[in-house]
Amino acid sequence: MESAPLFALIGGLGIGSQWLAWRLQIPAIVMMLFAGVLAGPVFGLVDPEAAFGDLFRPMVSIAVAVILFEGGLTLNFSQLRTTGLAVRRLVIFGAPLAWAFSTLAARYAGGLSWESATVLGGILIVTGPTVIIPLLRQARLAPRPASLLRWEAIVNDPVGALAAVLAFEVITAVYGAGTLGEAAKHLALGISVAAVAGYAGGWVLAQGFRRGMVPEYMKVPVLFGMVLAVYASTDSLLHESGLLAVTIMGVYLANAHLPSLDEIRRFKEHVTVILVSGVFILLAANLDVAMITGLTYKAALFVIAIVFVARPLAVWLSLSGTGLSREEKVITAWIGPRGVVAVAVAGLFGTRLEQLGIADGAQLAPLAFVLVTATVILHGFSIVPLSRLLGLTSTEKPGVLIVGSSPWAVQLGEALKAAEIPSLIADRNWFRLRAARQSDIRVYHGEILSEAAEHTVDMNRYGLLLAASDNDAYNALVCTDFAPEFGRGNVVQIGRHTDGENERDLPVTLGGRSIGKGKTYGEIESAVRDGWSFRVTALSEEYTLKTYMEDRPEADVWAIVRKSGSLEIVRGKEEFRAQAGDSIIALVPQKARKEEPPEAGEGQGG
Structure with missing residues (x-):
């Protein structure tokens, strides 16, 4: 030859x-x-x-x-x-x-x-x-x-x-x-x-x-x-x-x-x-x-x-x-x-x-x-x-890997901590990770797609990945890269910006599905400035999911912590179910937080 x-x-x-x-x-x-x-x-x-x-x-x-x-x-x-x-x-x-x-x-x-x-x-x-x-x-x-x-x-x-x-x-x-x-x-x-x-x-x-x-x-x-x-x-x-x-x-x-x-x-x-x-x-x-x-x-x-x-x-x-x-x-x-x-x-x-x-x-x-x-x-x-x-299989709950640090990502990490779900926030900017470090949330400073991250970050501690940077293309790349490792159903990203028929829009086949109602980075950032925050709400026989949604029609539900302790992400606008003993993690407006009934058994992660 x-x-x-x-x-x-x-x-x-x-x-x-x-x-x-x-x-x-x-x-x-x-x-x-x-x-x-x-x-x-x-x-x-x-x-x-x-x-x-x-x-x-x-x-x-x-x-x-x-x-x-x-x-x-x-x-x-x-x-x-x-x-x-x-x-x-x-x-x-x-x-x-x-x-x-x-x-x-x-x-x-x-x-x-x-x-x-x-x-x-x-x-x-x-x-x-x-x-x-x-x-x-x-x-x-x-x-x-x-x-x-x-x-x-x-x-x-x-x-x-x-x-x-x-x-x-x-x-x-x-x-x-x-x-x-x-x-x-x-x-x-x-x-x-x-x-x-x-x-x-x-x-x-x-x-x-x-x-x-x-x-x-x-x-x-x-x-x-x-x-x-x-x-x-x-x-x-x-x-x-x-x-x-x-x-x-x-x-x-x-x-x-x-x-x-x-x-x-x-x-x-x-x-x-x-x-x-x-x-x-x-x-x-x-x-x-x-x-x-x-x-x-x-x-x-x-x-x-x-x-x-x-x-x-x-x-x-x-x-x-x-x-x-x-x-x-x-x-x-x-x-x-x-x-x-x-x-x-x-x-x-x-x-x-x-x-x-x-x-x-x-x-x-x-x-x-x-x-x-x-x-x-x-x-x-x-x-x-x-x-x-030998009894050496990890008993720690699978956590959430959040790629991209921001004030609202830190709030989400605090909400996860309140729900006893471990999380790690990764970002290439050391300054952006300051708030996460001050909140005692695990952080990784560096490129999460690099070989160095593969060697340093213990990925088997995390079962879900959320790409939450302000760059849609990067979020899609992260989700595409980690999908075979985490499973395609376990990688999500925040909503993408779209200009309708703009030829520069990313193909929907790349990346992960949107989390919650699909709010973009700018929409989430604006909502947090207006007083919205991530909250963890426990459901009971008296305070059901139906009651929760009636009290908070604007709530953007991102995840459900099951009674067993496992975490399920709400992807896109798909329907979800929750019952007594489960907890809801959602982005809710300030008004809804003020009107919450004391019997809801709710704790804030921020």
């Missing part, structure tokens, strides 16, 4: 697999593995070695360099300090223990040499956040173990890659030098060159961004160019030091407190999705059928040793004395699926080890694929029943 159609096929398979996995709500790695194996070993549509020749390995190396840089960008030390003792123990003690135990498993169960086992052990520290986070949503795990697993995956992503790079640097130094002393000098030189280059690259970027020397539209291209420049220059000066350099540069930028961090995050979210997809398809397609079919019982022993011994032992030892319950330690020790980064780095380093004369380096990629497949299946199917068995 010619290069252009081949690139199109690889891109289509990679991005298509990511999209299909998103639609089906399954880990993307499963779909990419399936697509790559079908395109390569099964049907022979993609043969990377034959198609790209000598360029194949450099292409994979550059892609892995960008992936490692992205991993470094997630390692924010200030966030690590605020994550709690258990997460810090999992990183500081758990990562080295996992490296040691995984190395022993690869050596004695997998039958690898010490060199290959050490590199693979470092790689297996990583538990992919792209796999963990969907599993946590699926299981509705209790907040503490869910937070622990999520933060371990985020922080250990770059730590594992860094460990693998260091292990490979040591092996390269030993094999490239005649004596142990020369190997030590080579290793020290490699780490020094990588550290200086990574720090210098990060410093130059940070200074350029801070001083306005790079225009906004050029920041992402300049960032990408700097990653390539640091990798290529460092690697040409001292072979194999480029990967370590770009990882250090990512860590530096993550902790540089840049005002342009949003642009950097956008870069890593968009570019790395493309690169990860492409690299994974290429590596899966490049798998040797003979190597896969030639895997012996040792591959099964290796998986068993990692899943049932190495991971549980490392987690249990590192979490001793943290105050976690036995059940929380069990679920944390069991859930540890590996992701795309593990396979990508294993595929690259396996080839490099072969080039150094370590023959079993070729087994790293197949073993990584086998382990990823096994852990995704095992942990994906077991997390729900195990969390229920």
Whole structure:
């Protein structure tokens, strides 16, 4: 196949697999593995070695360099300090223990040499956040173990890659030098060159961004160019030091407190999705059928040793004395699926080890694929029943995620709090969130559609989403994006502005249904200025829904809190029912509030 159609096929398979996995709500790695194996070993549509020749390995190396840089960008030390003792123990003690135990498993169960086992052990520290986070949503795990697993995956992503790079640097130094002393000098030189280059690259970027020397539209291209420049220059000066350099540069930028961090995050979210997809398809397609079919019982022993011994032992030892319950330690020790980064780095380093004369380096990629497949299946199917068995399924009422902060959104949050329904208000403007913070309502400062929000916000605590910004297009985008995750019936937005036949109006097929009577942002804002507010009214045998509506003919009912404690949104102008024991959350005028009968059992949320 010619290069252009081949690139199109690889891109289509990679991005298509990511999209299909998103639609089906399954880990993307499963779909990419399936697509790559079908395109390569099964049907022979993609043969990377034959198609790209000598360029194949450099292409994979550059892609892995960008992936490692992205991993470094997630390692924010200030966030690590605020994550709690258990997460810090999992990183500081758990990562080295996992490296040691995984190395022993690869050596004695997998039958690898010490060199290959050490590199693979470092790689297996990583538990992919792209796999963990969907599993946590699926299981509705209790907040503490869910937070622990999520933060371990985020922080250990770059730590594992860094460990693998260091292990490979040591092996390269030993094999490239005649004596142990020369190997030590080579290793020290490699780490020094990588550290200086990574720090210098990060410093130059940070200074350029801070001083306005790079225009906004050029920041992402300049960032990408700097990653390539640091990798290529460092690697040409001292072979194999480029990967370590770009990882250090990512860590530096993550902790540089840049005002342009949003642009950097956008870069890593968009570019790395493309690169990860492409690299994974290429590596899966490049798998040797003979190597896969030639895997012996040792591959099964290796998986068993990692899943049932190495991971549980490392987690249990590192979490001793943290105050976690036995059940929380069990679920944390069991859930540890590996992701795309593990396979990508294993595929690259396996080839490099072969080039150094370590023959079993070729087994790293197949073993990584086998382990990823096994852990995704095992942990994906077991997390729900195990969390229920251990009593770790969250008992907190599903809350409401409100996107867009405003005075009336804060009133709504207070009304929800009065009804004992948790809520979170998200907004990109810190100043707008001030009133919510003062009212002790949970807030998220940042872009709710970003990967950072996916890592930071515990989405399994929220069962309903209300898009309430002053931008109709943004509200529709939020609802469309979150509909597969929350369910289309659980995403709503405030009413849209419409100009009749205006061709710029958004299609009704995009976004969510309107909440309540479909008031627009401006109409709600105007009503609140005129004295309207959100109220929570309890119904009883004497004070029925009919009586309520007679007392408040103008009331705009947004939600019903059922007697059981569950919350139901009133969508559009649909009819709704409520009975004794239920409560009504509605936007009501000042006059209606003054005339409320005392027996209504009503409380205001504002």
